[in-house]
Amino acid sequence: MTSDRPDLAVPTATYRLQLQPDFPFAAAAAAVPYLASLGVSHLHLSPVLEAVPGSAHGYDVVDHARVREELGGEEGLRALAATARGHGLGLVVDIVPNHMAMVPRHNRALWEVLREGPGSPYARWFDIDWDAQGGQVLLPVLGRPVGEELGHLVVDGDVLRYHDHAFPLREGTGDLPLPRLLDAQWYRPVWWRLARTELNYRRFFSISELIGVRVEDPEVFDATHGKILQLLHEGVVDGLRIDHPDGLADPDGYLRRLHEATGGRWTVVEKILSDGERLPASWPVAGTTGYDALRHIDGLFTDPAGAGELAGLYRRFAAPQTDRGGNWPATARRAAYKVLTHELAAETDRLTRVAARLCAGSADPALRDRAPWALRTALEELLVRLRVYRPYASGDAAAVVTEEAAEEARRAFVVPEEGEAVDLVRGLLLGPAGVDAVLAEFRARFAQTASALRAKSVEDTAFYRYVPLLSATEVGGEPGRRGVSPQDFHAYCARVQRDWPVTGTVVSTHDTKRSADVRAALAVLTECPERWAALLAELTPEAGAAVPDGQLAWAAWQTVFGLGPADTERVQQALLKHVREAGLYTSWTEQEPPYEEAVAAFVAAGPCGAPGERVAAFRDVLRAHIRANVLGTALVHLTMPGVPDLYQGTEGEYRALVDPDNRRPVRFPPEPCAAHGDELGEDDKGDKGDKVTLTAAALRLRARRPEVFGAGAAYAPLPAEGTAADHCLAFTRSGRVVTAVTRLSLRLAEAGGWGETRLPLPPGRWADVLDPGREFEGHVRVADLFAPLPVALLERAGEG
Template identity: 45%
Template sequence: MSTPSSTYRVQLRPEFGFAEVAGIVDYLRGLGIGALYGSPMLDATPGSTHGYDVTDPTRARGELGGEEARKALSARLKDAGLGFVVDIVPNHMSVEVPKANQWWWDVLRNGQDSPYAAFFDIDWHRGRLLLPVLGDDNDELAVEGDELVYYDHRFPIAPGTGDGTPREVHARQHYELVGWRRGNRELNYRRFFDITNLAAVTVERPEVFAETHGEVLRWVSDGDVTGLRVDHPDGLADPGGYFRRLREGAPGAWLVAEKILHPGEALPQSWPVDGTTGYDALREITGVFVDPAAASVFTRLAAEQGVRTDYHAVEERARRLVTDGILVAEVHRIAALLQGVDADAARAAVAEVMIAFPVYRSYLPEGSGHWATAVARARKRRPELAPALDALDSQVRGAPACELATRIQQTSGMVVAKGTEDTTFYRFTRFAALNEVGGNPDRFGLSTGEFHTLAAGRAAAAPATMTTLTTHDTKRSEDTRARMAALSEVADEFAVAVRRWTAARGIDEPALNLLAWQTLVGAWPISPERLRDYLDKAAKEAKLRTSWTDHDEDFERSVAEWPSAVLGDADLAADVESFVKRVRGAGWANSLGQKLVQLAGPGVPDVYQGTELWDYSLVDPDNRREVDFAVRRSLLERIQAGETPEIDETGAAKLLVVHHALTLRRDRPELFTGYRPLQAEGVAAEHLLAFERGAGLTVAVTRLPVGLHRAGGWRDTALPLRAGEWTDVLTGRGVGDAPQASALFEQYPVALLVREDS
């Protein structure tokens, strides 16, 4: 197996392709990284900045440098002794530019006679392929040569159908161009969530799997790629079958699934994968740095400001918004498969079960308990639907591989994700540090005991799973989240400040207003432009006053003007900055603590590009900004020369922690096995989180630093260790085997200890 010691995620784009990534390989090697982990590298929509909109899975993306540049990057990684992990997208392909996707273009041209007609999940029984691209159904079209044209959109004309007016030509095609609003109601091809430009692929068909995965699996068999990260497996018809086929094609590769696990949920045991992409670890690591005592203060503040505080009610309403509007076409398609039930009752039953799912989806016959819970919740909420729900339950359980069971399970994940991550998390803004992918916002913090139990479980059950603190999909970066976590220790002060700031320049929507002040403090300093773009996205995702499809122009204008108004108000900006300084040091301590816990803890730690220094990014595309590797190289050289930097704005102290932890992990893998909780002794013991890996490595970090300082510091607190001489790798100092916390954390709020005889 090719399990790496760690990974470093890079976001490839036309300006930062294979050659540019090859140029940082020596830096990554010096940092201590075990493998490069790159965003999708197959041909994508022209100009794509993320690569998830694949148009041709049979070749390396030309805009990144093409096949030769890919091979050169692979050779460079091999020379440096680094693995190569590639992100793949099995669920969908981009059809935004039809001609860029030759399979889709052929389907549009030839309909069901196309050899690729079965490659896409299209319901041909409902007539022509519906393409919701027009502003209105009656918009004018044009014919240019053998193409039907609508502004910049071009579509093929079937052979022998090009005579007559544009409308007459259009009427003869295998597709129908309609107003974009009809898509949610009548779409007859499965898509990625609500994005009509991403058409779902029937990868469960062996021939489709072979065509879509042949190139990447060739990279694996050639030894160029050592690991695969699989995007959105919950959208697949048969995730377990998919992973078994993928494992057959890549028997020695490290495989991780982008699967969001709810608290207490485990990966299906039949999946032959090494683990998840780490959102479960993110939730737990963030949680242990949040003070649970602040829950009541933030709840009161939110309620007082007019923000809903009944999380599950907010979540249910948001999910219902998805089933009744955003994904109503999918609900109708599933309901049509339910036999013996009135159409209206069938649609209501299907929607209610998906709304009620306690996790993203089930994988029947595995996960039958989650399915049963969803049906039971639906019965309780809508008792009048009992006959329809009984029929649905019976038909799904009776034939778990049938189309009805398949579609409702793969769609439930979309309902949960759109309803919870992309809506609820922007409405339930009580304490946004918890509103993260895979997060549990209604649970305020995590005790050290709970954390240890979960970490020990990961060490025992999934030692090769990925762990992360920041990804391209997180709602905010790890350092933004760490500073926001510090707000839980000054909750009363923050509540007073929010009241004062809101009175001066509040946003006229309570949930967005509370989120905006938390974001401003968490990401400070931030430009008006970055904050404006973030709040615009947040407002539209919340779907309270405006949305991506139904705009309130006046409200959007007021939100767009808010950042400049706040930052341009000298007194208010100074007040906010003063508060940031109040929590900045605690935020830094949290950042270092959670990073060391991740890097040295169970699992394979990933470092998202640039986050080896402080990074106060927000949700995409903010987190895809260019990374200054020259600055990072310079700081790393100083650290490699022996410098132990101060904790300051440069973030060099974080780079020190990343470098030493990852280098030790790569060079001494025998130290990073197992997991044993350690308990400090003394009056401040609860502020010290510590654990042992193997018998010769101990991790110790500070938690809740504001409360620690307020209570008088470490005082008599000590950390008993196994007998022997221990050295802090970060500082090079010996600490003995029963160090006082005050001495242990004299220079940094974290320590990475190695026993000399190990």
């Protein structure tokens, strides 16, 4: 890859900052000296382009041509870049190609489309089905059906207003009576509940406030990427993170065009790889943002046998007799059906219409006489059986839409002949590309719908329904796989070093449901499942409030165990989001106040009440083992193949729950705060210091020895020898650095400790990076290596 600044072409480590009005460019610039001293090479900024005023995240872009004024504008961004350069740091920026905010008064391009309709020069920007809804864009903004809201729809000159919404009026319609005026527009304001089934524009997942953008169109690409490319070419920005490429019609083509436009700058994509899935080799990117690494790292510190036992105990404690949530494959499949027929019903309808149009217009008689209901059923049955996010033009679609899935899908049809619709749909997806525009649209929409379905059904629904181990239900996670063996981890790292050596790696992000340190604590429960279940059996009756349901209770107790002592409202908000996402007894759109009130009462009286003190005491008993997982996770992440991305504040112990809990501004240098444990005890504060010291030492080593960790480096397992060998995970980087960590330390202690287990070091003397006065050589006793800390980072002596 090339860069105008060769020293910043590829990061050695990045540090993610969540920009928002309360943490603008100036605040980021003030943090630069500290972050440079920490040892990172680049700041990783959340989206910097103009967004909806007040946005706390920036993914709701309204203008691609301007840097966000609330953050300090382009002048502020350039000043931040100059400050960063002065301290040897570069900038990596998060960009959002898939969608924009559906807020016409701030989104000028959308405003023009709503005013001028399909004849607007901006109409090609947005993925709107003008053939549906009578040629009007459906705007689901009304609080009630339109007949009950007419009194709130007010004409103000050439603008139609509804509370804080504003829409342009089509020329010459301003003097019409209100009902006729509404009919005369290129859009139709409707009751928000119609979005589920009637929407005629592509959106981000099921979020109607974010409208899909057609960056597959070269003119749209140029218009929406011009400012970012200017900042790249002028040296203000050095690399890119691409948000949600799976939502695009043609990720392959988009990434090729972007690579050419950037001159090959370091770019990673937010691509969530399922277990066993590989990133398309043809993509001209450095790799992913790192959720595949997160899954493998977390798995290292999870005891497979204990996780299985915990799942059985969970089913007895929590899962209903109907098994809603007691079995992972069944839970995921059931959630997928629910999402397709509810949240994504409009998207499924549109895909069915395209399939029906394709069949009706085909010259092939075999495609004729296909009922839309049969096509829809075939599409639904295939979609719910995909094991990855979506097929790609550069990949083998048959490996995604498999014959096994087709065979299962056919069983949904009572009449076998009608089941032929499955083979017809699969044939359309797998056949030659050709030049048929409708076929191309069908394949693109199938892939886009599949992507939205996977995200909504697995990560946003099933992960909240299947909760035996909360740390396994993480973005990119695979709850059905219990743990990762050292052998599997080493094989994964070898592949990364060979195929994607400068890919991104993460353990905490702005999207993780729990920070790495919370998950590290939860993983310890797989080493003592019976003790945990026995504790819960005692505590739940003591809660003093009715248990809303067993699944919620199990998740709530795990939440406070992982988080540690915390403010009641903070936990209540996280669990309110949990039950709404699960959608079993309440949801975001069909809220059940009595149930939600019962959840809040239970959390206050139980997990955050007097019984919760016993959970805290149990956590304290296990503190040494939690510490081993926290430090082990951090060190493996910082020294394995790839470019580690640190989320803000995570250089110290950082305990956070799902957003918005994990998106609060942090102070620099970070101090204990509400986002990462203002209730830390004295022992915990010592552990936090351990993590800061370890993180800084590893980052500075990477910065000082980039050749040891980068694209030309090597990775090799370093097996321990002895009865406790499986509890030591060790590897070398380029024969110059050794990483060793303790895994499953509670099981280790119960088995009698390290004994005479030894780690054979490569030839030569090895200095402890954390304590340079300590040196080792030969076959070192693991008990001696891990005497001060449960982890060790060694560098060949004389080379530091």
